[in-house]
Amino acid sequence: MLGAGAGAGAGTPSADAEPAAAATSTGPPSSRPPNILVVYLDDLGYGDLSCYGSPMIQTPNLDRLARQGTRFTHGYAGHTVCTPSRAGLLTGRVPPRAGLPHVLFPEDTKGLSADERTIPEYLKQAGYTTTCIGKWHLGSQPEHNPTRHGFDHFFGALYSNDMRPFQLWRDEEMVEDPVDQSTLTRRYTEEAIAAIDRAGDDPFFIYLAETMPHLPLAVEPRFEGQSEAGEYGDVVESLDHYLGVLFEALSTRGLDGNTLVIVTSDNGPWYDGDSGPFRGRKIGTYEGGLRVPFIVRWPGVVPRREHDFPVTVIDLLPTLCSYAGVTPDPDVRLDGTNVRRVLEGRRSVPRTPIYYFDDNDGSLAAVRDGGWKLHVQRQDGTTRRLPELYDLERDPGESYNLASRHPDVVERLAGIIDEMEAELAPA
Incomplete structure (x- = not known):
């Protein structure tokens, strides 16, 4: 689902308006x-x-x-x-x-x-x-x-x-x-x-x-x-x-x-x-x-x-x-x-997953794969209600934790996090 578009800023000259164009390309010139x-x-x-x-x-x-x-x-x-x-x-x-x-x-x-x-x-x-x-x-x-x-x-x-x-x-x-x-x-x-x-x-x-x-x-x-x-x-x-x-x-x-x-x-x-x-x-x-x-x-x-x-x-x-x-x-x-x-x-x-690292200790705190995002820790270190699973397509504000409804998705994304942490672990 495409996000809602925003209009051009006020004060933009009308001469700058661009005609609609199909989402196609002719390749490099x-x-x-x-x-x-x-x-x-x-x-x-x-x-x-x-x-x-x-x-x-x-x-x-x-x-x-x-x-x-x-x-x-x-x-x-x-x-x-x-x-x-x-x-x-x-x-x-x-x-x-x-x-x-x-x-x-x-x-x-x-x-x-x-x-x-x-x-x-x-x-x-x-x-x-x-x-x-x-x-x-x-x-x-x-x-x-x-x-x-x-x-x-x-x-x-x-x-x-x-x-x-x-x-x-x-x-x-x-x-x-x-x-x-x-x-x-x-x-x-x-x-x-x-x-x-x-x-x-x-x-x-x-x-x-x-x-x-x-x-x-x-x-x-x-x-x-x-x-x-x-x-x-x-x-x-x-x-x-x-x-x-x-x-x-x-x-x-x-x-x-x-x-x-x-x-x-x-x-x-x-x-x-x-x-x-x-x-x-x-x-x-x-x-x-x-x-x-x-x-x-x-x-x-x-x-x-x-x-x-x-x-x-x-x-x-x-x-x-x-x-x-x-x-x-x-x-x-x-x-x-x-x-x-x-x-x-x-x-x-x-595409590869998108990873979210904690700035405090450098650990992997969350991952996005497709439309799903899984949090396994928070910035303040608290664990209340973790893990948190969000459907970013329907809930971009991360308001509704769906972890209990989709344990299979939690397991899959947790596995992605485990794999990356294993790759990054010191030899």
Whole structure:
């Protein structure tokens, strides 16, 4: 069952309206691999865009992007918190398997291992220029720098904006301290446009990991007081504005037709923000912690539609490798699914389960397979009424525990959890 669609945000020019299109695809427009732009917003909730139902935040540029491509209603982050979510995206592996099950802090010496294979490392094999812009949060030691993990260029911060020291880096050199955070969204956009131009005739991969709307919030004066949703809304509307500038840069350079754009979030909302119709928020393993906006556009390839197939950022590595014509290392165990056929119009493909890990101890707290989701533990460690089984197709708010009615489903999903825990257990 497809989720209910939300109208475009107020203030969107009528000239931007898109005609209805069938959910079909004619395939890539050329044999050249596509440019790829992945935008990873920070702590943006499922309900924080007007195209996902926000009545108070207006996001006309992202609304237009959603009308031009596929708006997924079952999109998932890689984890419920920053570091492991990013590890899952870049490696295509669940965060504990990638060695980063918890949030990193400035004093930590741990980071992304040199043994992990990342999206940019694979794409460089196909001739891509690769750029990381914004929040890294996968380690601060020299060996953890993005330039040591497949990125040709890096401009951004090594940690979250509530951690100290909060500095800006260019490649492996610290270039700014202190940082005026109100300028970051604009400056990241400028860096992304420069990366597009720097690529020349080569295909590019840009990973734009925005600092906002993670707390503390900061916005340029021109956006202050703009949104009905307070300062948080001002920040989201600023992000929408500058992403519109970036999308326009693609268009004016004639690159829309061969650029795959993906916009999503690293987890659900923290203290501010809207998790939509879902229970829970960031850190928790109810749907509000992982269910996020997920918009994909590639004109002529990705159809204009709303789709309820479950997709996760952990799927990006095998999917993007498929588009680049690169085969992931067969000796590396991936947890994501190649969803290329779904992006191009297929109703569904067989997919791996979606796993929900507890940030406190790194344990596997829940699993989704098909429309069913099983919880075997809670964030606070209590066991009252566990296990909890929910039919996410009929009960997306996880309000009605059906475990006693479907013991066979509980047993099957518990077996999936046992298998994954056995795989992740230390040798």
